[in-house]
Amino acid sequence: MSQFTDRGPALSSHGRTAAQRSSAIGAAFLGGVTAAGLGLGALTVAVLLLWVASPAPDSGPSRALHLAADLWLSAHGGDLVRTTRSGIPAPVGITPLLLVVVPVRLLHRAARHALATAADGRPEAPGDDPGATAVAPRTLLGALLAGYLCIAAGALLYACAGELSAEPLSALFFVPATAVATLAATAWRLLRHPGADLLPARALRACARVPDGLRTLLGGSRCAAAGRAAAFALAALLGSGVLLTLLGLVLHADRVGADLLHLAPDWAGRATVLLLCLVLLPNAAVWGTAYGLGPGFTVGAGSTVGPLGTSAHPVLPQLPLLGGVPDAGPGGPLTWAVAVLPLIAGALLARSVARAAQPPPGTDDAPWSWWATACVAALGAGFCGVAMAVLAGLSGGALGTGALAAFGPSWWRTGLAATAWTAATGIPGALALRVWRRHTGRRADRADGAERADGAGRGEPEAAERPEGATGAKPAARLTGWTHGKTAATVKSAAAVKAAMAVQSAGATSAGERAATPAGTSRAGASKAEASDDEDRSAEKADAPAGTGGAVA
Template sequence: MKLRADQTGDRGLPMPLWLQGGLESAQAAFISALLVVVPIVAVWATSGFGSAGLDVLARLAGQAWLVIHGVPLYLTTVGEGAAARPEAGTLWLLPLGLTLIPFLLAWRAGRRLARASYTDQLWQALLGSWLVYAGFGIATGFICRTEDVGVFLWWAGLFPLVPFGLGMVIGARREAGSWSRLIGVDAVDWIARTSQHSRWAGSYLASAAKAGFVAVIAALAISSALLAADLFIHWNLVVAVYEAVDAGPVGGAALTIAQLGFLPNLAVFALAWLSGSGFALGAGSHVGPLGTAVGPLPSIPVFAAIPAGPLDFGFVALVVPVLAGVLAGWWFLREGENHFDEWLSIKLHV
């Protein structure tokens, strides 16, 4: 049955809901893994990984799949020399742009499962899908861990459920039309049974939440525009790093795809720069509107666009969060309902 008011009935594939949810998750996991494997194989085909075997490529692809789902990898390296000691570190850097791949696949699966479920049975499809996706993550972590790259299997099972589960719930809500209908609650009846003060408080809380969302979106939009302007100004330095790396057409394309995957992260870094707090690129470094102090950076072209040295007018950037707050306040005054007169008429019997 569709999660809509018509309740006409559309069970989709003739199978149990938990099994259909598992098949949807398996399909999403396979597609997202395939999108990770393709660029790695393309780089390998152009001798980008030297003489690495197919088993190495498969583990690398699995590790990349875990990284785009936010799973931390524990790296162990051994230095050179007679007194070399193993050094351990954690790789935990979520490429928000690439994380959209499992999110959108889950959004599609959530809509399909919502069309095939009753409102009080959707949990069966969601539970089946999440168990299968968690199992896929655990299996990937178990197969792809090596002596140099460790994976905690519980994290490999739980972390992928964050973008996947969020996308599935939002997709199901999109098909249902409302959150209350998604969970089988009659929102109109619930609101009618609450007091007038509760309805007013709920209206104010909703308006405040929307205003905060507007402030965040406005600040991110301005920081994204600033990031685009910075990349345009320093395009010659970015191109120079590309030429110095000399990764070839396929390697350059893979490097570009990886940087595009981190583009939302860069927008967040730009927002941190605009807020005055700045961000760090390594221990002891700082990049902020009042100056930049960093050590040697890896040969990643986008890093060439980081403003260098002291900035005489960098403090002007601090006005951006203020403008976002002003916009949020305007939205709140426009969206929020003023019930002070009604409250007086209820409390004061004249």
Template sequence: MTAILDQLRTAPRNVLSRLPLPGVTGDDDDVRRPLPVSGMLAAVWTLGVGLAVLTTFTLVGWIASPRGAFSSGLPGVFRTAAQLWLVAHHAGFSISGGVIGLLPLGLTLLPAFLLYRAGIWMARDADLRLRMPARLPKNSPKDEANARRRAQLVLVGQAGISLAAPYALLAGVIALITDNEVTRPFLGETLLSHLLLAFVAGALATARVIGPWRAMLRLLPERLRAVLLSSAAALGIMLVAGTVLVTAALVANFSQVRALSEILAPGFVGGLLLLLIQVLYLPNAIVWGMAYTAGPGFAVGAGTLVAPTGVQLGVVPSLPILGALPDAGPTPAWVMVVVALPFAAGAVAGVLSVRIAPSPTYEGAPLWGFACGLVTGAVAGALSALSGGSLGGARLTVVGPAAWEVMLSVTLEVGVAAGISAGLANWWLIFRGQNTAVARAAEKVGTATAPVRKAGVKIAKAAGSVASKVGLAEPDELGKLPGHWLDATECDTQEIPVIRDDWQDEHASAAAESPVKPADREPPRPPRRDIVDESDDKGGHVIYLDPYAWDRD
């Protein structure tokens, strides 16, 4: 009986461990699914959870909406939820009056988050952390590291394809099911958008499972990593500037936003849904703010323009968030200061690129800095294209920034500033490196000659002590006299006794007095003027010292 109760108690856990649910892993590590199978299960899980979430919100709106909003009843609710799921991947559709392409970027966060979580589960379920090439080159550690890096990049790409391919096929099936006379999704955009989003999310999730972000970034070549990180920094600065600009506009024109909300009178539930829609369109507004700082600005209908140089508006849609638009007419002169923000972002990007991967030459750094501008401009243009679009026909066919204008402006502004700052930063690194090398060489030379100087000092002290013991000099005078007589100055030299003019050789006079025959006597020697006479009064002895005898030896 106890065994049966234990089996009943652990049965739910065992069943859950066998189910292919992301986030739930079993205890049996020997049974692992192939990567394509794990990718298929992850795609199905993402699609099911996403549709369930959107169906819930759509059902709430159907309940709160007046009769007739969903003419088909519950089937219309499910069809609308499926269409919203396609819209979340930025797949447009056509209506009887035109094309709907202005889609909320904030809604894309839902499938992106679900795909990321599903990608993590897929990588763990397929044990991608342990999948390495069976044969690595046995040459050098560098070759082995390069082979391992290439294998990890290939593995990340395979995981992204394993998740993206079935996910795009399922999205194509949903697009065909939701096609009707009123709304017709674009099948090509549906397949492409789902494929790209799933591939990026799956690749990032797999890279995160294999190792930490910093280690995964090192899989890329150093120069490519420097360009990508510096471009991301520049784009992030510009998006932050756009966020600040949109927030300031909403605060300054909050009264107009509230007036538009009161005119619509959506009610409590409708007001919450309207607020949710505006929050989802907030990333679009941030990209528009970035385009505003870049210079080209954006349009809210055909023949309109909102830019630092001036504002020209017509009739705008009655969406409360559009109440934050500035008034038509010329803008104040101080508004042109925002145009300097892309240049500041480019300067930061140039310095960052040099810090990550400095160039050994003066000419290379500015070129790589301008490459950062090219990447930043391309991404800014893509975001501008995604944030804008058409809202039907007539005047609202053009809404948002012009992608090619934003791309060209950001490329030139960020690229030029990044090139200049990268060149200066790289020059400073080379200059400082040269000075450091010179200082180190001088330090090495000083370190090498230090023992010689110390030995010379010790020898001088030893010679002075020996001289003081012998009696050649007094101890007090040893510290005053230099080590060599040539180094002595006039004030350091001792007074030399004067040579006496009446000096005579005493030995010669003694020989003259002795009884030696003149023939045997030596001829008298001439007096020497180079002998110093020092008389000793105590003993009666005469000491002759020749100070220049060393020069004749």
């Protein structure tokens, strides 16, 4: 009986632990469902508002809901299929990059909340049971992913029918891939090195075989510095792409306006078209970046739009963004001048690497060698090239069949050009800035040393003129101490002169007394003279200032 009674609390504690773990896993699953539902709901509200604002909607709300589901799946990278009037399906493979922000942001927030829950359940004291309430991050992220994919599966089943439907195979691949990549990036950012526990055992064994030098380069502060430099270069490239896109639209404003009026005669339709152009503006910015890098992009099978020239292309859809495409013909000095833009990106990369290579003077970090600086710059150029290749691959795709089967830049040519431009400018620029920073740092150190030496040289006469009792005075009171020292020296010399005169007078008086008085009275006269001298010294001490008493004594 007592054995069953003793086991009761243990079983109750085990039950509480299991309940807490189940609650954490359920909360993570619900977080994935909420993230998917919020993204799908936001697009649904936007599409329904446009449908309500339309003066003559040609269909009911069901088609608007289908369009919202299609857009949500397309935001993950999935392709769509449009049924033409002839009944031939035409693929739509361009991913709107602005809409990608919606699911990625929601997944990132859900993963951060789930990982924070896992961190709260960890034991705080060393003696606590590590498996009492803690749930592995891999388990929580798996539950979150399961909840997210459940909503995605329902949206795919709903969006598979209609004139504009989702392509099942691409959606089944890209939706989980986007979710897994977002969760992995969030876990690695928050957990840092413990985030490696999320990798499979084979991946961990492969990482263990990496040489120590390469592991140090890729896993320390140098890898972070390369990532920051790549971010600066990538921002410069995309900014230049936006400028080129807007410049093309301004130069062909008449054609852009005609396309807008032809496509949407009423104000509600024009607002819808402008909103669509805004959603596709990041795609156009990537196309402009590819144009500035040199490879350019294509607007139909067999066509090329680049700074060296624009080849003939098929008739384009009347979309205002496509109205800014340059006319067919060879390039000129104005189009060749876009080569300055990737040079600016390489300069920013070099500046960022050089700043990291020369740590601030107050830190204990040692400056990087020229080889480490060059390697970090090359790594940053590689990161920038990989990012541009991914963006170029997502920004392009098909808008139909035949001549419309290829739109956008080539992902591998764009990535290779971005790597080459940033490396060609960034590596020598980083090395040159490193040398210049070291030179200026040495000059600053020499100047500081000379100033300290001059200050020490100017301070020596002041110390010599200062009295012995004032050697410990503060630098702010040097002038006051020097004045007090001069006053004490003057008083001391005056007192010495007075004492000598008193001694001389006393000696003369005692000699006269010895001559005029008997020998027995000479001792009494000398005692009187000494008493008079002591009185004179006491009076001089009383007349001296209080601050110079030590000096007079």
